[in-house]
Amino acid sequence: MADWQATFGTAHPVALITGSAAPRLGRCTAEQLAERGFRLAIHANRSQSAGAALVAEFAQQGVEAIAVCGDLTDEQAARQIVHQVCEHFGRIDVLVNSAAIWEAKPLEQVTAEDLRRHLEVNVVGSFLCAQEAGLRMVAQPTGGVIVNLGDWAIARPYLNYAAYFPSKGSIPAMTRSLAVELASRNSKIRVNAVAPGPVTLPPEMPPHERQAAVDGTLLKREGSPEHVAHAILFLIENEYVTGVCLPVDGGRTVCTTDGSVNPDEM
Secondary structure, three states, rough: OOOOOHHHHOOOOEEEOOOOOOHHHHHHHHHHHHHHOOOEEEEEEOOOHHHHHHHHHHOOOOOOOEEEEEOOOOHHHHHHHHHHHHHHHHOOEEEEEOOOOOOOOOOOHOOOOHHEEEEEEEEHHHHHHHHHHHHHHOOOOOEEEEEEOOHHHOOOOOOOOOOOOHHHHHHHHHHHHHHHHOOOOOOEEEEEEEEEEEEOOOOOOOOHHHHHHHOOOOOOOOOOHHHHHHHHHHHHOOOOOOOOOOEEEOOHHHEOOOOOOOOHHH
């Protein structure tokens, strides 16, 4: 187990994980952090009952956790969520921005509102939380860590997500920018991103599409939420990594659909 006392000045650091009430990547990350002694803030927007239930589960395990609710596209609500975490715990050591939306629609049907909605949730909401949490971390002698969730497929977009990919394509640039901005104010603040590949594929996905996603990786298998959570833990623990976007995709980024390596990605 990492020496959180040395890293954050406390054996039980505080993490806010947005979008962590629903049973996806954020929730798995919260569970992994709970096992490692973190105190947690579980964020939900429309999954508030699930968030309360998860907090109750953690309480039974002896993990200190609170539920925070709000629409991250609302600037005041996003900032209030971070304020609530700091007010309750007296600090914030880690922010994991995992709240996101992804909606399929043919290009011909995509509207300006579709594009704005994806940008508002996936970029603006993440930025507001990172800005507010990061500036709180500036005042902490031990700084803090921010991890954003991107998507491997910005390197090779697939069909019917033309409103989604511009938003996720902004994550690496935002991550690098925030890494520079916040480290210039406190050199103990690090900002990184994880770009998941074919993990938590939707259960309604047709079998042939699921198999194609798996075949498109070098490792020929679907990833798990635990693989992504492990990468997030690495970025939290490693004190000499900042400003990077780490693919967790089984080699999908560098592999063409026929399984050969794409030389443009080498």
